[in-house]
Amino acid sequence: MKHIVQWLLAATLGAACQNLAAVELYGYIRALGGTTDSRSAACYKLAGAATKYRMGNECEVYGEFRVGQQLNAFDDGSELKAYVMVSNFKPMTDDALLQDGRSDSRFAQAYVTWDKLPALNGGSLWAGRRYYKREDIHVTDFFYWNPQGLGAGVEDVVIDGPGGAPLKFSYALFRDDNKNQDDKATRHDIQLRGFKVNPNGQLELGLSLIPSNHNPAGGDSGWGVTVQHRQQNIAGDGWNKLAVQYGVGPGIGLGNTGPLESGTDVQRLRIVEGIYAQMTPRLGGMLTAVYQRDTADAGDQTWTSLGGRVTYGITRQFKLQAELGQDWVNPSTGETRSLTKLTVAPTWAMASNFWARPELRFFCTYAKWNQAAADAAVGSGDAAVASLASNGVFGNDKHGVTIGLQFEGWW
Numbered sequence: 001m002k003h004i005v006q007w008l009l010a011a012t013l014g015a016a017c018q019n020l021a022a023v024e025l026y027g028y029i030r031a032l033g034g035t036t037d038s039r040s041a042a043c044y045k046l047a048g049a050a051t052k053y054r055m056g057n058e059c060e061v062y063g064e065f066r067v068g069q070q071l072n073a074f075d076d077g078s079e080l081k082a083y084v085m086v087s088n089f090k091p092m093t094d095d096a097l098l099q100d101g102r103s104d105s106r107f108a109q110a111y112v113t114w115d116k117l118p119a120l121n122g123g124s125l126w127a128g129r130r131y132y133k134r135e136d137i138h139v140t141d142f143f144y145w146n147p148q149g150l151g152a153g154v155e156d157v158v159i160d161g162p163g164g165a166p167l168k169f170s171y172a173l174f175r176d177d178n179k180n181q182d183d184k185a186t187r188h189d190i191q192l193r194g195f196k197v198n199p200n201g202q203l204e205l206g207l208s209l210i211p212s213n214h215n216p217a218g219g220d221s222g223w224g225v226t227v228q229h230r231q232q233n234i235a236g237d238g239w240n241k242l243a244v245q246y247g248v249g250p251g252i253g254l255g256n257t258g259p260l261e262s263g264t265d266v267q268r269l270r271i272v273e274g275i276y277a278q279m280t281p282r283l284g285g286m287l288t289a290v291y292q293r294d295t296a297d298a299g300d301q302t303w304t305s306l307g308g309r310v311t312y313g314i315t316r317q318f319k320l321q322a323e324l325g326q327d328w329v330n331p332s333t334g335e336t337r338s339l340t341k342l343t344v345a346p347t348w349a350m351a352s353n354f355w356a357r358p359e360l361r362f363f364c365t366y367a368k369w370n371q372a373a374a375d376a377a378v379g380s381g382d383a384a385v386a387s388l389a390s391n392g393v394f395g396n397d398k399h400g401v402t403i404g405l406q407f408e409g410w411w
Contacts (some may be wrong), residue, residue, distance in 0.1 A: 025065075025068075025411075028268070030061070031092075031406070033405055048337065048376065053323055053325030061092055066085035081115065111127060112126065121157055123168075125153075132172060142296045153173060154399045191205065192205045224248070244271050245304050250262050254270060280352070306325070307324055309323040317352065318348055321345045324340075347360065363402075
């Protein structure tokens, strides 16, 4: 009897360990606390700009946690998996009431995927709500190509390209994005990646289609295209991404769904450049540049951004970071708005390289803006924009300083 009990315990523990080995865990958290003129920390963003430079400039607590589980492994090598992610966002500023001030918790992802299917040449079938094939620039948290949402599709199906080189084809049908979107519209997302155009470089193509017959707002059809060149293996694990994007009507989301009431007069051209490299074991950095031009019968607007972050490891677990960013917004009527933001942050981290996390930063952020930026910020529902207004944190001043601590980690 004793041997039977021991065998059952061993079998149970073995099964539990096998199931635990199939579990995938991912987490991310960031938090900022500080002071601005004896008030809570203020952050800085230019009205009309899609992003802000984020180091020492994210006045919130944000976290997300994802669990993945293998449901079954088949004899043909394919795998059935399920994923669930929860997230929470809490603004931490005296102007939080502009953003309702309450925590925003939700299921950011919940989907199933059937991977490594021989019938799809190693591709996948999936369905649910997910972050889908997103491309971003980390220093501004800019997801410039972001076809996420609720839908289903096939992903990374290997097909023969020019000269027999393998390409990866993906198609997805979405009904809404992962955002507060009142109306649900059908969006077709088509991607083809893997065109080898130079050593360690490839082209990636994307097409987004939003038919007018599925547009509940009664607007026109919309479409958007993305052409991206990705260069890899720069100074080791470094990379460069150059994306050219163009959208019309609801397609100005350039991957996700833009305003559904937009007509064909509404158009957007965007060029995004991002480069990262760890030049030496101690010195790393990321640079970015954005040019975005919006045109419409109601008026045009151009947003330009240029900046980057540099990190230098003083010791194995202590590094010095600096981030400088400049944004300009030029509307067809009115003066050009400008914002310059500089952050210096002595940082404790698990290692001295650019991506080492978790890290705790003691930061000092200085920002300067012009009168046009202050005028455009009045009445904004974004606390980071509203801080620039004449009736905001700094009154008639056109500069501000925030000092505090910022934590960021992922696993």
